[in-house]
Amino acid sequence: xxxxxxxxxxxxxxxxxxxxxxxxxxxxxxxxxxxxxxxxxxxxxxxxxxxxxxxxxxxxxxxxxxxxxxxxxxxxxxxxxxxxxxxxxxxxxxxxxxxxxxxxxxxxxxxx
Amino acid sequence: xxxxxxxxxxxxxxxxxxxxxxxxxxxxxxxxxxxxxxxxxxxxxxxxxxxxxxxxxxxxxxxxxxxxxxxxxxxxxxxxxxxxxxxxxxxxxxxxxxxxxxxxxxxxxxxxxxxxxxxxxxx
Numbered sequence: 001x002x003x004x005x006x007x008x009x010x011x012x013x014x015x016x017x018x019x020x021x022x023x024x025x026x027x028x029x030x031x032x033x034x035x036x037x038x039x040x041x042x043x044x045x046x047x048x049x050x051x052x053x054x055x056x057x058x059x060x061x062x063x064x065x066x067x068x069x070x071x072x073x074x075x076x077x078x079x080x081x082x083x084x085x086x087x088x089x090x091x092x093x094x095x096x097x098x099x100x101x102x103x104x105x106x107x108x109x110x111x112x
Numbered sequence: 113x114x115x116x117x118x119x120x121x122x123x124x125x126x127x128x129x130x131x132x133x134x135x136x137x138x139x140x141x142x143x144x145x146x147x148x149x150x151x152x153x154x155x156x157x158x159x160x161x162x163x164x165x166x167x168x169x170x171x172x173x174x175x176x177x178x179x180x181x182x183x184x185x186x187x188x189x190x191x192x193x194x195x196x197x198x199x200x201x202x203x204x205x206x207x208x209x210x211x212x213x214x215x216x217x218x219x220x221x222x223x224x225x226x227x228x229x230x231x232x233x234x235x
Contacts, residue, residue, distance in 0.1 A: 039221045041157075048207055048228055049149075049157065054221040092157055096219040099171050101147070101159035 002026050002095050006104035012112045019080040021107045023093035028073050030097070037096035040069055040078045043106075044089040052091075053078065085111060114138040114224045116208050121229030128198050128233070134191040134208030134226055142166070142186035145211035147222060148193045150204035150231075160206070161193065162219055176202075198233045205230050 003026040013019045021040075029036045040053040051060045053069035056076065066081040080087055088111060093104040120132040134146070148160040161182040162171045170182050181194040191208050205228040212223035 035220070037220050041222075048225040050225070051212070051221065051223045054212060054223070060223060094157075094222070096221055099162070099218055100173065101149075101162075101219060101222075103157040103159070106156050 001100050002029070002098050002102050004093055004095055004102050004104040006091075006093060006107050008107060009105070010108045010110065012110050013080075013083045014112045015085065016082050019083050019087075019109055021078045021091055021093075021109075023071075023076045023078070023104050025074045025076075025095055027098075029076075029095050030073065036072065038069075038071070038076050039094045039096070040067075041092045041094060041103075042087075042089050043092065044086075047089075049092065080109075083109070083111070114210065116210065116224060116226035118206065118208055118226045118229035121206065121231045123232045123234060124198055125235050126199060126233055129194070129196045130198065130231060132193040132195065132206055132208075132229060132231070134193075136189045136191065136208075136210070139210070140214070141184075141189040143214040145216055145219060146182075146184060146191045147209045147211070147219070148180075148182060148191075149207045149209055149222075149225075150202075151207070151228070152201075152204045155204075158204075163191070164217070165211075165215055195231070198231075200233050203231060203233050 041049040043049045057069045090106045115137045117135045163182045179197045183192045207228045209222040210224045212221040
């Protein structure tokens with residue numbers, strides 16, 4: 001199985017300031033079809049996960065443009081340009097390149 | 113709008129069985145692969161199983177292989193998870209989740225999640 005490692009575990013951020021989360025995979029996420037199936041999910045307290053970003057950098061419908069994804073191969077990053085109160089929650093990276101989807105351990109974003 | 117509504121969770125003794133259902137609406141169910149993903153209390157996400165849009169192939173996490181069976185009824189827009197030989201470590205909220213692209217042979221990303229149903233395995 002591909003192991004997904006996220007850092008940091010926790011990210012206290014001041015409102016209006018940027019936040020960045022890293023995700024590293026144990027092997028390349030480039031699929032044989034040329035795509036890289038790396039997604040980012042947000043889980044607010046008491047809610048199910050919600051898709052933010054898919055295939056590294058594609059913002060899902062309705063996701064604010066302060067969220068952006070980047071990276072390639074085994075190293076990926078989610079950035080929030082200006083954190084808002086509603087962004088509090090746990091963020092997960094997820095790979096679907098290899099069957100047997102795997103998730104990072106999660107990064108908790110909280111307000112300082 | 114896309115809706116996924118899980119049901120069938122509850123408390124069951126170790127070794128027991130439970131069948132979860134997920135009623136789908138707001139999209140052409142028969143065109144999309146579907147997943148079950150679980151989350152133990154206070155823990156992260158764990159993928160459980162995937163079924164292709166037409167039910168032709170099914171895949172399972174090693175932790176549930178041989179005990180759980182994923183299935184679907186495209187005429188009823190419903191996804192199922194039959195869980196047998198349940199263990200304490202199966203205690204979790206179980207989410208059904210929809211693939212982002214239709215007619216995929218393999219998973220690519222998950223775009224919608226249900227609210228989840230809680231399964232508690234305890235004597």
